[in-house]
Amino acid sequence: MSTDRILPAIGMRLLSVVIFALMNTAIKLAEHHGASVSEILFFRQFGACVLVSGVIAAGPGLPSIATKRLPAHIVRAVVGLSAMAFTFNGIVALPLAEATTIGFTVPVFATILGALVLREPTGWHRWAAVGAGFAGVLIVAQPGGEHFPLWGAGCALAGAFGTASVSILLRQIGKTESALTTVFWFSALSLVPLSLVYARAVQPHDAVTWACLAGVGILGGLAQIAMTTSLRLGPVSVVVPMDYSSLLWATLLGWLVFDTLPAQATWVGAPVIVASGLYIVWREHVRRQDETEQAIA
Template sequence: MTSTAQLSERKTDRIRAAIGMRLMSVILFAVMNVVIKLAERHGAALGEILFFRQLGASFLIGGIVLAGPGWRSVATQRIGTHISRAVLGLAAMAFTFTTIVTLPLAEATTLGFTMPIFATILGALILHEPTGWHRWGAVLAGFAGVLIVAQPGSGHFPLWGAATGLLGALGTAGVSILLRQITRTESAMTVVFWFSTLSLLPLGICYALVARNHPVEVWLLLAGVGLIGGVAQLAMTSALGLGPVSVVVPMDYSSLLWATLFGWLIFGTLPAPTLWIGAPVIVGSGLYILWRERIRHINRLPEPVQ
């Protein structure tokens, strides 16, 4: 019989693995953002970048499914829900990629941290989740942090770039709401497979309209967006399967360090001083929302039988 100590050690190992996988996904997504920015600067259109991002993910997921459990493992009875998730996910990705090519990496990354704020709002409006003054206070604080970072009227950076960043975070929050419904019956692999596959048709049409001839280095950058993004997505999904959300998701905030480092080393840009004031406010509000959600979840658990 397995001892309590052995069970505890296995649980600890899984949490360490979850944190490691999430941190790896954070680094890979940061590298992907650099490659996206480089591809756009060398002449690639946004439609091309989006197409190759999903094409690379489709090849990776398809190869894993084919080499492992087989196509039956990704069969679904909820294709309509997957289509809705694909539409919303593509819109969020398009807004996010636009922000990446428009703003400095650190600022673009920080605006993405507003996702938990929007998830709280959507959860209250759509799912009618009880949301007390603690989380509404965190929402207001988070938007105050956005104002500090964006500095409306100062000309610090294009406000439409800030708008696309917030719309991308809003779309990602909408996807998280949909995923709460889908993952009750579908595995993570099934969700990722259908998102990648269903994206290819509209993105293929878009690609046909904007495709250009490129030097070899640009094709390599586009291929890198797909492959790096696909591996990052798998690492992120695996982390959620290994550890609780409350432990795994806070690792995402480390992406600001990588965005700042890569922005300085590769693009010669450093964040404005106000980012270091606004970013902690946004990050703090997101962490507080996550903590309150964990408390609410614990309070919902049934009392153990004595």
């Protein structure tokens, strides 16, 4: 892949990281002002659905969302929505930096699921990285201590596991479906149950809360488009490591907006988790290179 495409890919991924960090901040602000997680989830998916539909209409056209794999999209929507619900509860319960740090365990869970579900070859290098990743989580969470609510840590971990599960599903769906089509069906199908939940959870809010909810939807949709674009422009091994820059934004926004800084344990555990994730991504890149060379030979 040429450099002039890799650099835009990295730029789009870094942009998606910043927008996701702002979305997470809007989630916490909305909850602080009285919005429920159910309402936040609804606006997140509603905004994404509107924006993605607009991009599809302006680009490949609405006929491009036609699919013969609706059951697969339904499964992806169920798993993805569950993961999002856990992740949002983790964001609400934890400081931004800690919630972001625990979210870095996605590659760790993806490695486990890849080995168990897809029967992908996984050597001791990646298993060692998996062990290091979980050690980093223990350092950050400090089970038995009063560092932060274990409920929040559990939700963040469940959200990471769900996100990793989605990545496994997307490997299968992506063989026949485009990224925009997949994002559209995820957003549209999610709105079916979320509309029912929202109808029971809806409540009056002040202008600030409505602005936060609108921000969650708009920012979530923009971030999803930027992330999808980055994967279209560059290889996974190049763009995914950019996600770890989100810890910088989470720390900065947590300090500026909520007057909180990461605890000492987070400064120790976060590098361990980040290192394990980066090593897993690198080993996956090496494995795919070896497979390509063997296929050519």
